[in-house]
Amino acid sequence: MSTDATTVNFSAGSRIVRCPAGQIDASGPWLFWTAQPRAVLRRSVERHGQLLPVLVDWSGQGPVLLAGAARTACLVGLGRDVACLDMGRLDAWEKGLVYVRSNADRDLSDGQIVKALRYFQRLDPGRTGDVHEELGLEPRSRRERLVVEWLSLPVMWDRFLQEGHAPLACADLLAGFGPDGLEMLAPLFEHLSWSRGSAVNLLTWLQESSVRDGRTIRELMDEAGVEGILRSDLSPKDAMSRITANVRCLRFPRLSRMEQDFAATARTIAAGTRWRLIQPDQFESGKVELSVAVGGLSGLHTAAQDLVRMASHEGWGALFSGDDR
Amino acid sequence: MSVLPAHLRGISRVVVDAAVARSPVASRVHQRLSDLPWEILADGERLTPGLSREDILYLKQYRGRFLRFCPGTSHYRCCGYQIIHIGENCPLRCSYCILQAYFQDRVLKVWANQDDLWRELDEAFSAHPGRRVRVGTGEFTDSLVLEPLTGYSHDLVAFLARYPQVCLELKSKVVDLSWMEAASDPIRVLPAWSLNSPAIVDTEEQGVCASLEQRLAAAQTCARAGFRVCLHFDPIIYYPGWQDGYARTAEMIFDYLRPADIAYVSMGSFRHMPELRRCIAENFPGSTYIYGEFITGLDGKQRLLKPLRVEQFRFLVTRLRRGGLDQQLYLCMESDEVWQAVLGRTPENLGGLYRHLMDLAFGE
Numbered sequence: 001m002s003t004d005a006t007t008v009n010f011s012a013g014s015r016i017v018r019c020p021a022g023q024i025d026a027s028g029p030w031l032f033w034t035a036q037p038r039a040v041l042r043r044s045v046e047r048h049g050q051l052l053p054v055l056v057d058w059s060g061q062g063p064v065l066l067a068g069a070a071r072t073a074c075l076v077g078l079g080r081d082v083a084c085l086d087m088g089r090l091d092a093w094e095k096g097l098v099y100v101r102s103n104a105d106r107d108l109s110d111g112q113i114v115k116a117l118r119y120f121q122r123l124d125p126g127r128t129g130d131v132h133e134e135l136g137l138e139p140r141s142r143r144e145r146l147v148v149e150w151l152s153l154p155v156m157w158d159r160f161l162q163e164g165h166a167p168l169a170c171a172d173l174l175a176g177f178g179p180d181g182l183e184m185l186a187p188l189f190e191h192l193s194w195s196r197g198s199a200v201n202l203l204t205w206l207q208e209s210s211v212r213d214g215r216t217i218r219e220l221m222d223e224a225g226v227e228g229i230l231r232s233d234l235s236p237k238d239a240m241s242r243i244t245a246n247v248r249c250l251r252f253p254r255l256s257r258m259e260q261d262f263a264a265t266a267r268t269i270a271a272g273t274r275w276r277l278i279q280p281d282q283f284e285s286g287k288v289e290l291s292v293a294v295g296g297l298s299g300l301h302t303a304a305q306d307l308v309r310m311a312s313h314e315g316w317g318a319l320f321s322g323d324d325r
Numbered sequence: 326m327s328v329l330p331a332h333l334r335g336i337s338r339v340v341v342d343a344a345v346a347r348s349p350v351a352s353r354v355h356q357r358l359s360d361l362p363w364e365i366l367a368d369g370e371r372l373t374p375g376l377s378r379e380d381i382l383y384l385k386q387y388r389g390r391f392l393r394f395c396p397g398t399s400h401y402r403c404c405g406y407q408i409i410h411i412g413e414n415c416p417l418r419c420s421y422c423i424l425q426a427y428f429q430d431r432v433l434k435v436w437a438n439q440d441d442l443w444r445e446l447d448e449a450f451s452a453h454p455g456r457r458v459r460v461g462t463g464e465f466t467d468s469l470v471l472e473p474l475t476g477y478s479h480d481l482v483a484f485l486a487r488y489p490q491v492c493l494e495l496k497s498k499v500v501d502l503s504w505m506e507a508a509s510d511p512i513r514v515l516p517a518w519s520l521n522s523p524a525i526v527d528t529e530e531q532g533v534c535a536s537l538e539q540r541l542a543a544a545q546t547c548a549r550a551g552f553r554v555c556l557h558f559d560p561i562i563y564y565p566g567w568q569d570g571y572a573r574t575a576e577m578i579f580d581y582l583r584p585a586d587i588a589y590v591s592m593g594s595f596r597h598m599p600e601l602r603r604c605i606a607e608n609f610p611g612s613t614y615i616y617g618e619f620i621t622g623l624d625g626k627q628r629l630l631k632p633l634r635v636e637q638f639r640f641l642v643t644r645l646r647r648g649g650l651d652q653q654l655y656l657c658m659e660s661d662e663v664w665q666a667v668l669g670r671t672p673e674n675l676g677g678l679y680r681h682l683m684d685l686a687f688g689e
Binding site for chain 1: 624660
């Protein structure tokens with residue numbers, strides 16, 4: 001068996017052995033992405049038996065599983081022996097590599113990649129880059145950069161990534177917050193699953209407001225009422241919308257106020273009609289866009305009459321000029 | 326040889342295209358930077374990739390068009406001036422500078438094939454001797470920042486003296502008046518300085534530009550010599566306490582200049598492409614004005630929310646009007662709505678901004 005850091009090959013000494021499934025130690029931390037075997041695999045193993053050996057290191061007292069956890073689990077359930085390919089004595093780094101390579105055709109999620117890299121990071125933080133390509137990270141790609149950034153975060157954040165609560169795209173933003181900021185932000189990701197765009201916006205607005213206004217993340221989140229929203233019985237979607245809107249108000253106070261004023265006046269003008277009034281360009285042009293959907297002539301006549309009535313409303317001046325009068 | 330100004334002391338190497346190695350510009354640079362390494366690029370050879378540093382001065386044989394229109398932008402009013410392209414990049418380190426996002430590298434480039442420039446300008450200006458033209462060199466570089474080395478503006482002023490229909494604006498943040506002796510008619514040259522609030526000059530112009538006092542004193546010198554000057558409040562930046570800063574600068578103008586000394590004053594709010602914001606955040610992490618309330622303008626660039634821009638413009642206009650300026654005031658890249666809200670008139674009321682500024686430039 002080669003002990004080269006990046007090359008682990010079969011040697012002439014590799015051998016196939018059989019042992020009872022329950023005898024295999026399948027608790028190694030290098031088994032990064034194990035999951036309950038799928039029904040199709042269970043059925044196949046039950047009907048046709050084990051067609052491929054699992055990989056083990058049997059250099060010690062008993063076989064230590066290196067790869068093949070799903071097959072082993074099936075065979076444990078069936079109480080059968082397991083055919084193992086004994087790879088010989090491997091160190092912890094090599095065990096991790098064997099597992100990664102035996103899963104080389106898997107399409108790995110960001111969370112899976114980070115989980116594997118945390119293992120290698122604990123063994124030798126200076127060498128994790130050696131494994132990037134094995135994990136499908138293109139050299140100098142955005143994904144690689146973000147993964148590296150993510151590894152600078154406390155390990156507790158990995159769960160948020162793995163559970164889909166925090167997207168990898170946030171890595172560099174999160175890394176910029178520092179320990180206190182991260183501690184304040186963690187509750188946001190505990191139970192809420194943020195989309196990439198929403199999370200990036202939220203964190204960007206918080207970070208920029210903090211830098212611009214010289215305020216801590218705690219102060220900003222207090223002002224945005226985040227804690228109260230998280231404790232409320234709002235649905236996750238509504239809670240995220242409320243938090244996002246409140247944080248946006250902190251980042252863009254004047255624009256938010258103008259949008260609120262516009263919406264209130266537009267509602268008054270269009271009350272009782274099917275017309276929709278929007279400001280199309282963040283008040284840059286001072287224009288108002290009106291739209292209505294009609295299904296026939298009668299609807300068209302009604303919309304036209306509504307428009308005539310709306311045109312005499314005194315609120316239009318405020319809509320057209322924004323607040324730069 | 327006189328001591329180089331601080332902003333030129335960082336140049337550590339000169340690269341020259343062989344075709345322009347004996348040009349007047351190259352000879353002057355060679356004389357003034359005789360102690361620096363001097364590398365000549367053979368015809369067809371390019372500057373080595375990776376040499377994208379601001380400490381390199383590259384005297385280049387430029388093959389593109391020297392005379393071009395200001396790129397302007399859609400939906401907003403452009404002053405319509407024409408650019409004489411004499412080089413790229415600038416050794417001054419202003420945090421807000423568009424050039425850091427506009428060009429691929431930071432190499433200081435000078436188009437040293439002046440004969441080609443003269444030929445192109447002569448063709449353009451001789452073809453329409455009756456058509457007035459307002460030109461400037463301060464779009465892709467500072468007009469005067471390399472003047473102690475190249476004497477470029479001196480040459481240009483001397484060359485343009487034979488075209489009375491051309492008015493040249495030299496826009497800068499440094500003080501170098503060596504070009505003045507080449508100006509036979511002060512009416513045809515408009516020295517111009519960028520102005521900002523003292524706080525912005527101190528924190529965002531990184532200390533190697535001339536101070537506000539020096540810029541205005543230089544403008545005063547020009548005015549006393551019969552030149553009219555231009556002042557540019559661009560970019561106006563929104564930051565806590567901006568009122569005090571811009572009020573102070575407006576006051577200072579009239580300590581040095583009479584309204585009649587000033588051809589025109591432009592005002593432009595800080596606007597940027599998204600790439601520039603990234604550059605500023607990376608290169609100048611202390612520059613927090615980039616986190617203001619910017620929206621995407623009608624031209625796709627980021628602009629300060631309109632009411633905030635209008636508030637700043639109105640504030641400044643009020644103070645400049647108190648000093649006696651009015652018709653000379655114009656807005657750079659703004660909509661008619663903003664013009665109306667700030668100045669109470671639109672470019673149309675002035676007969677068009679292009680024509681209005683042309684009249685002001687020619688003192689009419």
